[in-house]
Amino acid sequence: MSDRAVILSKIIKALAEYLKRDSGTINETYHLRDDLGLDSMAVIELLYKIEEEFNLQIPDEDLPGLTTVGSVAAYVEKRLAPAPPASRASATKTAAKPKKKG
Amino acid sequence: MKARVVVTGLGVVSPIGIGVSEFWKAALAGRSGISAITGFDPFPMEGYRSQVAGQVREFSPERHLDSPHADRVDRYAQFALVASKEALADSGLHMAKENPHRVGVIVGAGMGGMVMGEREITQLYQQQKPHRVHPNFIPVITLNSASGIVAMAYGAKGPNVTISTACSSSAHALGQALHCIREGRADVVIVVGADASITPLVFAGFCSLRALSTKFNGQPEKASRPFDRSRDGFVMGEGAGALILESAAHAKKRKARIYAEVSGYAATSEAYHMVIPREDGEEVATTMRLALSDAGATPAQVDYINAHATSTTIGDAVEAKAIRQLFNSRADKIAVSATKSLVGHTLGAAGALGGIASVLAIHTGQIHPTANYDDPDPACRLGGISRTIQERKVKMALLNAFGFGSNNAAVVLKRYAA
Numbered sequence: 001m002s003d004r005a006v007i008l009s010k011i012i013k014a015l016a017e018y019l020k021r022d023s024g025t026i027n028e029t030y031h032l033r034d035d036l037g038l039d040s041m042a043v044i045e046l047l048y049k050i051e052e053e054f055n056l057q058i059p060d061e062d063l064p065g066l067t068t069v070g071s072v073a074a075y076v077e078k079r080l081a082p083a084p085p086a087s088r089a090s091a092t093k094t095a096a097k098p099k100k101k102g
Numbered sequence: 103m104k105a106r107v108v109v110t111g112l113g114v115v116s117p118i119g120i121g122v123s124e125f126w127k128a129a130l131a132g133r134s135g136i137s138a139i140t141g142f143d144p145f146p147m148e149g150y151r152s153q154v155a156g157q158v159r160e161f162s163p164e165r166h167l168d169s170p171h172a173d174r175v176d177r178y179a180q181f182a183l184v185a186s187k188e189a190l191a192d193s194g195l196h197m198a199k200e201n202p203h204r205v206g207v208i209v210g211a212g213m214g215g216m217v218m219g220e221r222e223i224t225q226l227y228q229q230q231k232p233h234r235v236h237p238n239f240i241p242v243i244t245l246n247s248a249s250g251i252v253a254m255a256y257g258a259k260g261p262n263v264t265i266s267t268a269c270s271s272s273a274h275a276l277g278q279a280l281h282c283i284r285e286g287r288a289d290v291v292i293v294v295g296a297d298a299s300i301t302p303l304v305f306a307g308f309c310s311l312r313a314l315s316t317k318f319n320g321q322p323e324k325a326s327r328p329f330d331r332s333r334d335g336f337v338m339g340e341g342a343g344a345l346i347l348e349s350a351a352h353a354k355k356r357k358a359r360i361y362a363e364v365s366g367y368a369a370t371s372e373a374y375h376m377v378i379p380r381e382d383g384e385e386v387a388t389t390m391r392l393a394l395s396d397a398g399a400t401p402a403q404v405d406y407i408n409a410h411a412t413s414t415t416i417g418d419a420v421e422a423k424a425i426r427q428l429f430n431s432r433a434d435k436i437a438v439s440a441t442k443s444l445v446g447h448t449l450g451a452a453g454a455l456g457g458i459a460s461v462l463a464i465h466t467g468q469i470h471p472t473a474n475y476d477d478p479d480p481a482c483r484l485g486g487i488s489r490t491i492q493e494r495k496v497k498m499a500l501l502n503a504f505g506f507g508s509n510n511a512a513v514v515l516k517r518y519a520a
Contacts (some may be wrong), residue, residue, distance in 0.1 A: 041377055044312050059332070060151065060316050 003080070007054070010072040014049045017068065018042070028070035036069075046072075054080060106365070107283045108152070108518055109262050109461050110358040111193025111346030113185035115296075116455060117156035117339055117445045120166070121188060124202045126462055128444070130491050132471035134323035135445050136337050152314035154322035156339030156446030169255050174238060177298035178450070178497075179248035181342035185454075186252050186292050189344035194358055195290065197256050206260035206288040209249035209277045210272030211461045212450035212505075213299035217244040220303045220379040231403030260288045260514050269412070271295060272343065273453030273503030273511035278369030280513075289352040295454030296342035308338060311377065315413065326447075326472035328411035328440035329418050329482050335413040339446025343454030345461070350518070361500075363463040366397025366514030373506045379417060383424035383452065386510055390428050390500060394511035399472025399498060401429050403516075404436055404462050407486075408456040411440035411472075412447050422482030437492050443473035453503040453511065460499040460515050467495055 008028055016023035024079065032038045038046065047058055047066070054076050058066075066072050113122060116133025118128035128135070135156045136467065139147060147153045149425050158181070163172040168185040177184075186207075190197075197205065222239045226232065241247060246264035261282055262467050263273045272295020279291035299305075308314050316337040318325035326337040334471060353360055369393065372385040379386070394401060426433045441452075443457045461468045469492040476489065486492075501513040 039375065041311075041375070044310075048310065057106060062311055063312070 004073065007076050008069070010053055011050060011069060011073050011076070014046060014053065017047060018049070026069065028068070028073060030069045031067060032069070033067070050076065059097050104284045105286060105349040105351065106363060107280050107354050108350045108363050109345050110348055110353050111189040111191070111195065112458050112461065113188030113192065113454040114341070114455065114458060115161065115181040115345035116341040116448070117158055117432050120158070120161065120184065120447070122192070122458070127461065129441070129470035130468055131344040132146040132473045132491070134326065134473050135339070136322045136325050139300065139305070141486055142302050147160040147405070150305065151309045151316045152197045152335070153319040154325045155305070156337060156448070157300055158340055158471065159210060160422055171251050171254060175247055175251050176242050177217050178211060178296045178342070179251050181298055181451070182209060182248040182252055182294045182296040182344070183255055185342040185344035186298070187255070189346050190256060190292065194348040194356070195346060197258070198431045200290065202257050202417065204260055204289040205258040206262060206273045206282060206291040207249045207253045207258050208261070208263050208265065208282070208291055208293050209246070209252065210275035210295040210450050210453060212266060212268045212271050213298050213304060213440070214245040214276050214509055215247055216299040216301045216304050219243045220342065221303050227274050230412070239270055241283050248294065249508060252292060252294060253440065256292070257291060262290070265510050268503035268505035268507055269447065269449055269452055269473070270503035270509055270511045271453065272401045272480065273457070273501060273513055274369060276345065276364065276453060276457050276513050277369060278379045278509060280364045280367050283347060283349050290346065290348040292344065293347055293454065294344045295340060295451040297448055297450035298340040299449065300340050302337050305338060309455055313414065315502045324441050324474055326413050326458070327445050327476070328409070329422065329479060329484070329487050330475050331365060331477040331479040332478070333415065333418065334479055336414055336442065337446040339442070339448040340457060341451045343451055343458045345454060360518045362461045362515050363518040364513065365516050366393045368392035368396055368512050370510045372510065376508065379504065380422045381416065381420060383420045383427055386421060386424035386504065388425040388500070389510040389512045390424065390502065390510060393500065393514050397516070402432065403498045404429070404500050406437045406460065406469055406495045406502045408460045409438050410501060410502040410504045412442055416421070417504070419479070419481040422484050423431065423520050425484060434473065437469045437486040437494060437496070438484050439469050439487070440472045441470070442460060444470070453501065456501050457513065457515070460501050463496045464515060464517050468493055469496070
């Protein structure tokens with residue numbers, strides 16, 4: 001399997017465990033909110049698992065770009081690429097933060 | 103006839119000052135109490151996404167307290183003791199002249215004794231010596247340690263209750279105290295909101311929730327910016343606020359100075375999500391409406407709203423939407439301010455500190471600025487939010503507080519007229 005395929009399968013596995021459903025029912029085109037029903041808190045929990053799985057720290061400003069299973073996989077792949085360093089500055093700074101009540 | 107309830111004493115421990123006069127002077131000046139976090143050694147701050155908070159500086163229990171119990175309780179309960187001591191002195195109440203069973207204590211606390219809690223848990227897990235867990239661990243971390251120690255300090259033997267509803271805890275404490283006195287179960291209730299949990303573990307937890315501001319680590323005083331377009335999460339604070347509530351008859355009998363009347367309260371649940379508010383704002387609007395109804399008042403009478411306004415993207419927008427829903431065309435005419443822009447989000451203390459700002463707005467005719475309201479966000483634009491001080495006669499104020507666990511509170515305060 002390519003790196004991308006390994007990353008994708010790990011992400012789908014994490015999602016399947018979280019959602020308690022068969023990983024075969026999840027593919028990379030799925031939207032985290034619209035197709036899988038994850039709210040902003042659930043996305044944060046998913047990313048927490050992914051941070052551990054891939055030994056990453058995902059800054060808040062990168063969250064808005066992570067909307068589909070495939071976009072999460074592409075993001076992880078880019079962050080794990082050895083060089084040049086992932087261009088995180090391009091991520092939008094204006095989009096919404098996770099929704100909190102406080 | 104049910105008793106009317108008034109406020110006769112105030113006390114504050116906050117990141118912008120210890121003592122009501124220092125707090126209010128700084129608040130009116132719009133001074134931020136947010137700074138780079140200190141005291142986490144040996145934890146490297148780089149490991150934290152957010153690195154700023156509203157910490158209470160130069161607090162030493164010895165200097166502020168003569169109670170023999172002071173060093174036996176955690177920092178949040180020490181704050182509660184200092185704030186309630188000031189409030190009682192301010193009210194002129196002499197416990198020796200009171201029936202002690204008619205004086206209650208109601209405390210709102212979100213996190214409780216986390217300073218000792220974290221230390222003991224860490225030591226046990228690292229050293230695995232159960233016999234070395236401190237004998238005072240349980241009494242300190244039990245969430246009613248503050249309401250207990252406050253009652254002991256003053257001999258208050260009436261109802262003694264702790265309310266823990268996260269960020270709305272002490273707004274509910276105010277409301278429950280109102281009901282307690284209104285229903286005749288006490289003449290006086292010492293109401294306190296307190297929290298002091300800017301600790302390595304709790305702060306990390308809020309970071310992991312991605313609830314905190316992360317864009318202003320290099321400019322701490324800019325980080326808490328409710329209603330501003332570039333807000334990006336709340337800023338943790340710590341502190342305590344205390345208010346002496348008593349029946350109007352009791353206050354008049356002892357010729358006490360009356361700051362304001364507490365006239366209405368509502369408590370609701372959105373029954374929706376642990377940390378996400380309903381985006382349509384309907385439940386928040388309903389909560390404010392019910393509080394006004396409890397006060398026998400209408401939305402047309404409200405002059406000032408002390409907003410919950412934590413500086414999160416969604417929370418501030420929902421609150422502004424709710425205000426617009428309830429007040430319609432008057433929404434832009436009501437003065438609105440966010441105390442959290444100055445002190446950060448003090449969790450369990452937030453309702454009490456917002457309540458004190460509301461009482462002082464009624465008492466002084468001055469409304470403190472909302473700091474860092476530099477670029478009004480169209481998603482929550484309201485005509486009455488200002489980054490400068492507003493001078494106006496406030497006859498009625500509404501205090502909002504919403505908390506994790508899907509819960510809402512609103513309290514109505516008004517100018518007292520016999």
